[in-house]
Amino acid sequence: xxxSANNPSRLPMAKFQIPxxxxxxxxxxxxxxxxxxxxxxxxxxxxxxxxxxxxxxxSQAQLHKSDNSDLQELVRFAEETANKVFRSxxxxxxxxxxxxxxxxxxxGLTGSRHNHAGRVSGAYYVDAGSSGEADGGLMQFYQQxxxxxxxxxxxxxxxxxxxxxxxxxxxxxxxxxxxPRIVISLNMR
Numbered sequence: 001x002x003x004s005a006n007n008p009s010r011l012p013m014a015k016f017q018i019p020x021x022x023x024x025x026x027x028x029x030x031x032x033x034x035x036x037x038x039x040x041x042x043x044x045x046x047x048x049x050x051x052x053x054x055x056x057x058x059s060q061a062q063l064h065k066s067d068n069s070d071l072q073e074l075v076r077f078a079e080e081t082a083n084k085v086f087r088s089x090x091x092x093x094x095x096x097x098x099x100x101x102x103x104x105x106x107x108g109l110t111g112s113r114h115n116h117a118g119r120v121s122g123a124y125y126v127d128a129g130s131s132g133e134a135d136g137g138l139m140q141f142y143q144q145x146x147x148x149x150x151x152x153x154x155x156x157x158x159x160x161x162x163x164x165x166x167x168x169x170x171x172x173x174x175x176x177x178x179x180p181r182i183v184i185s186l187n188m189r
Contacts, residue, residue, distance in 0.1 A: 011141055012151055013164030014085050018077055018124070021159030024070045028126045031068060032172065035059060036104045045101055053172070055108040064100035064186065074161075080121060080159055082120045082188055083151065095120055095188045104179035105129065105137065111172030113142065118166040118187035127158040129181030137175030141168055143148050158183065 018024065036057040044051040045061040064075050075097050082095045098118060103109075115121075124138060139162065140150035150171070154162065164170070166187060173183060 001143075011143060011164065013162060014081075015154070016017060016077075016081055016161045018165070023055070023128050024073060025076055025126045025158055027161070028068075028163050028184075030075075031180055032068070032102050032126065032184075033060075033180070035091055035102070042101075045099070052114045053103060053105075053109060053111045055106045055110075057104040057106075059102040061099040061101040062099040062101075063102060063184065070073070071184075078124070078161060078163065078186060079188065081161070082122075084154060086120050098187050098189050100186040102126075102182065102184045105175050105183070107176055107178060108121055109137065109175040109181070111170075113169055113171040113179060114142070115168040115169045116187050120163055120188040120189045121166040121168075122161055122163045122186045122188070124161045124184045124186075125156045125158050126182040126184060127180065128158045128160075128189060129179040130177035133172075135175060135177035136173045137177060138173045140171045142169075142170065142174060151160060156183075159179065 042058040042060055043049070045058065048054070059079065063071055079096055086095060135154060139154040139156065141152040141164070143151035
């Protein structure tokens with residue numbers, strides 16, 4: 001976990017590696033790239049129609065309802081993990097996925113600062129693209145709402161699932177990599 005030198009305090013988030021992610025990601029990469037070629041960019045999944053991202057392909061937010069076994073495995077892992085890490089004091093309350101979508105990033109993608117609906121949100125990296133400091137595309141979190149500078153940054157890694165409080169503001173720095181980056185995002189309640 002990369003932390004800003006300015007603010008070493010903890011975030012309401014956790015980072016996990018998906019078991020057998022190499023095989024799952026190979027299949028998901030093919031599935032989502034085909035989908036991005038066959039289906040038009042959704043533009044936005046927000047009711048306002050405003051998108052937080054540019055220079056991308058965006059799927060509908062219903063991937064969690066797909067019969068694709070790899071997507072279902074990701075949903076299962078994310079829900080089981082969220083219920084352990086972000087558990088409620090009430091044992092009858094179970095965290096489950098309400099929305100899941102994919103973004104295929106192209107060079108020049110930026111993600112403006114925003115937060116999500118729900119209790120727990122996540123970002124899973126199917127393909128980190130050409131990830132690195134020079135290529136940007138870092139996931140940035142803002143622990144202090146009034147600060148314009150991110151308190152924490154994470155370099156995307158294939159097979160990595162970031163789970164975080166849905167209210168935590170975040171953005172994505174400009175991605176200049178030459179390979180597409182494929183991310184699956186989700187919201188849970």
